Amino acid sequence: MLDHEQVAIHAGRRSRLPVIVAVHSTALGPAAGGLRLWHYPDWRDGLTDALRLSAAMTSKFAVAGLPIGGGKAVVALPEGMELDADRRRDVLRDVADVIASLSGVYATGPDVGTSPADMAVIGETTPHVFCKPTDLGGSGDSSPHTAQGALAALRAVSRRLHGTSSLGGRSLAVIGLGRVGVGLARLLAAEGAVLTVTDIDLDKQKISDELGAVWRSPDEILAADVDIVVPAALGSVLTSRTAADLRCRAVVGPANNQLATPDVADLLYQRDIIWVPDYVASAGGVINAISAELHRVSADEARARVRAIEDTVDDLLDTAQRCGQTPAQAASELARRRLSATSPAKHRFTWPDASLLARTGGRQRVRATRRSTP
Ligand SMILES: NC(=O)c1ccc[n+]([C@@H]2O[C@H](COP(=O)([O-])OP(=O)(O)OC[C@H]3O[C@@H](n4cnc5c(N)ncnc54)[C@H](O)[C@@H]3O)[C@@H](O)[C@H]2O)c1
Ligand SMILES: CC(C)[C@H](N)C(=O)O
Numbered sequence: 001m002l003d004h005e006q007v008a009i010h011a012g013r014r015s016r017l018p019v020i021v022a023v024h025s026t027a028l029g030p031a032a033g034g035l036r037l038w039h040y041p042d043w044r045d046g047l048t049d050a051l052r053l054s055a056a057m058t059s060k061f062a063v064a065g066l067p068i069g070g071g072k073a074v075v076a077l078p079e080g081m082e083l084d085a086d087r088r089r090d091v092l093r094d095v096a097d098v099i100a101s102l103s104g105v106y107a108t109g110p111d112v113g114t115s116p117a118d119m120a121v122i123g124e125t126t127p128h129v130f131c132k133p134t135d136l137g138g139s140g141d142s143s144p145h146t147a148q149g150a151l152a153a154l155r156a157v158s159r160r161l162h163g164t165s166s167l168g169g170r171s172l173a174v175i176g177l178g179r180v181g182v183g184l185a186r187l188l189a190a191e192g193a194v195l196t197v198t199d200i201d202l203d204k205q206k207i208s209d210e211l212g213a214v215w216r217s218p219d220e221i222l223a224a225d226v227d228i229v230v231p232a233a234l235g236s237v238l239t240s241r242t243a244a245d246l247r248c249r250a251v252v253g254p255a256n257n258q259l260a261t262p263d264v265a266d267l268l269y270q271r272d273i274i275w276v277p278d279y280v281a282s283a284g285g286v287i288n289a290i291s292a293e294l295h296r297v298s299a300d301e302a303r304a305r306v307r308a309i310e311d312t313v314d315d316l317l318d319t320a321q322r323c324g325q326t327p328a329q330a331a332s333e334l335a336r337r338r339l340s341a342t343s344p345a346k347h348r349f350t351w352p353d354a355s356l357l358a359r360t361g362g363r364q365r366v367r368a369t370r371r372s373t374p
Pocket of ligand 2: 032033034035109110111112131142256282283285286
């Protein structure tokens with residue numbers, strides 16, 4: 001059975017590439033989620049990705065306490081296809097046409113393979129887009145905020161493991177040195193963490209050297225003998241096989257959809273490895289974008305909301321421990337409670353809509369003060 005409210009699949013008018021927009025849920029509000037422009041063996045693999053990623057966005061917004069639904073867009077590039085500037089623009093205009101046809105039910109932002117500059121191109125056709133460059137009125141690159149949010153999640157886990165939220169001297173293995181991964185690795189290095197890193201792009205070894213990190217191949221890194229493994233690349237890195245190989249005490253990172261199948265969360269729990277659901281640890285980017293672009297709060301307030309991920313993770317780990325659950329079960333129950341507490345009929349607004357600001361500005365679940373270290 002299809003869990004999603006709607007899935008649009010179009011052959012792009014200009015590019016002829018498959019443009020997929022999956023709207024999983026608008027129960028909490030108009031749907032949002034990034035645009036992934038990535039290579040897939042078959043476009044149907046891109047569809048599978050869009051379905052899973054959009055469902056994760058529903059949980060991400062629900063746990064973050066934001067009045068937004070879950071969606072995602074994917075353009076499935078055939079393996080080996082490179083886009084020159086003109087062709088890339090054609091693809092983005094094709095995506096914009098599909099989004100415009102949905103009349104505000106879904107708004108897009110950056111994800112793997114796309115950037116604020118791409119959002120600017122989409123914004124030429126439709127207002128249903130976020131994270132455009134700041135000089136065009138958007139909130140800009142989401143990745144530094146995603147990295148800060150992942151750092152906040154890591155602090156909560158560090159406190160569980162070591163009694164302090166400081167990551168100085170802790171060993172972490174970062175998988176993927178893309179926009180979020182490299183930002184997070186830099187924050188960790190600045191705090192004195194001992195880093196092991198990898199990427200499929202061997203040019204990233206320069207960044208590894210610059211950070212004083214140990215470079216491992218993508219195949220080896222999951223079994224690295226570190227405190228925490230930090231997935232920051234693509235999904236499905238945690239399988240029953242890789243879960244058995246892990247030597248860390250926790251897996252916490254910004255990559256979306258880390259589990260190949262949901263039961264891997266149970267395998268990690270049985271091995272006494274803390275896994276923070278990706279949709280919790282990766283929420284910093286959207287928390288910042290929604291706070292800045294829809295709620296119009298100050299940059300300081302948006303940052304405080306991102307840092308509050310530390311409290312959310314603390315609460316989830318407490319609940320999981322108290323109830324004898326995995327953190328995944330605790331997070332999914334929280335999301336389910338928030339989703340069932342709303343009536344879809346109430347959400348007639350689209351994105352961006354002034355009435356959304358008026359009705360939801362006060363609904364953030366953010367503590368005014370952060371607890372200090374440890
Ligand atoms: N950009 C954001 O604000 C944001 C927000 C939330 C979640 N995320 C998620 O974080 C992850 C990274 O996003 P990004 O924006 O940094 O993307 P990106 O495209 O900038 O970086 C991805 C990096 O992962 C590397 N990579 C791909 N496959 C790999 C593999 N098998 N092993 C090692 N490295 C591999 C790529 O070479 C690239 O350097 C994605 O899962 C994304 O969905 C991103
Ligand atoms: C910016 C945002 C939409 C991000 N790609 C996410 O998955 O949360």
